[in-house]
Amino acid sequence: MSENDGQRFDRLPATPAERIVEGRVSREEVVDYFEDRFGIPPETFADYTFWEKGAGKIWIYAGEAPTPLEIEAIGMTCLRTRQEHWKPTTDFVQRFGGRATDCVIELDSEEARAFATGEDQEIERWDGDWGYLIGAHEIAGDLEPIGIGLYVHGELRSMVPKGRQREL
């Protein structure tokens, strides 16, 4: 096993059996996670590759690139691994979370605004799993993901990053 080099993009191995970098997740595990936790169909990602740059920072990319690759960015960051609970990013959830069927909490307009400003709020009605949820609200006739929240002890903590928070 070799070590992760945090300065470059490395394509994820297809399966855990093909892993050569210590602690690196596989494409299969990432796609399974999105399906198991959020019900996002695996075929959603058929035309995408997944990469690690930085310890546990996973990126999703639709373009062409060799591995390894030393540039500033490819596609978008989508997931944090190498920690006890994996955590999707707000930008990923906004882009792909519309396909989720599980762990999506629908917020009314006041809750949605509070969530987008980064506020934590007591929400007692959730009876699903605790952990990371997709906060969503209805806009122009459809449910639209706002970002990622952490639900524990009856509280939804907004994980919308500072730079993405807005007073709406």
Next chain:
Amino acid sequence: MEPLERYRPIIDDFDAFLEACERPLGNAARVNTIKASVERTLEALEEEGLAYEQADWNPRVLRLETGSPGSTWTSFHGFTHGQEEVSAVPPVVLDPRPGERVWDSCAAPGGKATQIAALMGDEGTVVANDNNLGRISALRFNAERLGATSLAVTNADARNYSLNRFDFDEFDRALVDAPCTCEGTIRKNPDALDNWSEGAIASVSGVQKGILRRAIQATREGGTVVYSTCTFAPEENEAVVQHVLEEEDCRVVDFDLDLEHSPGLTEWDGDEYDASLERAARIYPHQNDTGGFFVAKLEVTA
């Protein structure tokens, strides 16, 4: 406005031009079709009670009546991206197709690069480069907010850009939205002309020539290169294109633009340019009540 006097001989209705340059510009936004369709975006704007007007030449370009276009749900979701109306012109002229390899040589803060990705249905490879590391963070922020997954971001001097970092060795298309003296942004930025000098024009035109030459070299035969600036100076526009016509294998081609504009110049200040430069477009603020822009479309030849 003093520096603009030099354009009196080349601009029709120069007084209307000067008047337009003194009027502030309204807010414009582009619909980001990676995140939502035009129809859904318009519906979302209506729900929020935001008034808009769709541009005649491009249904994806909106003029918004709001003081804070960033504090809206449509912006938060990345359905819209604040972008000057004329800034949306070069990617449309570039006309990229899904699956292609496209280079945006001076991409930060990413309005045009993400527009290119959207025009490609976010399928293919858009290499968004900028030489300024500070501006790259803005580019990355916008790309992720707008959900563009086909972008690769690099930080290099475009004049000697190396494709060694990728598996392919040429692009299908390239956009050179060059650093310039920004005279055309005077309505948005009243300080735009504060540091204006003929020396600044001469110095930046050298950089522009270097980047455009590299873009032609890095694009396949038959591929398309679009050159644009937000300035009126012929030294930064026609003269730069003239230079690459002389030094590289390429020709100026026609394009349709449903926005009022004037043809490119074939002479300026005693210099003559190739007759094909008439095919370029000069967009003046008084023609469509926008900012100013120059756009030329080139085809790479053998």
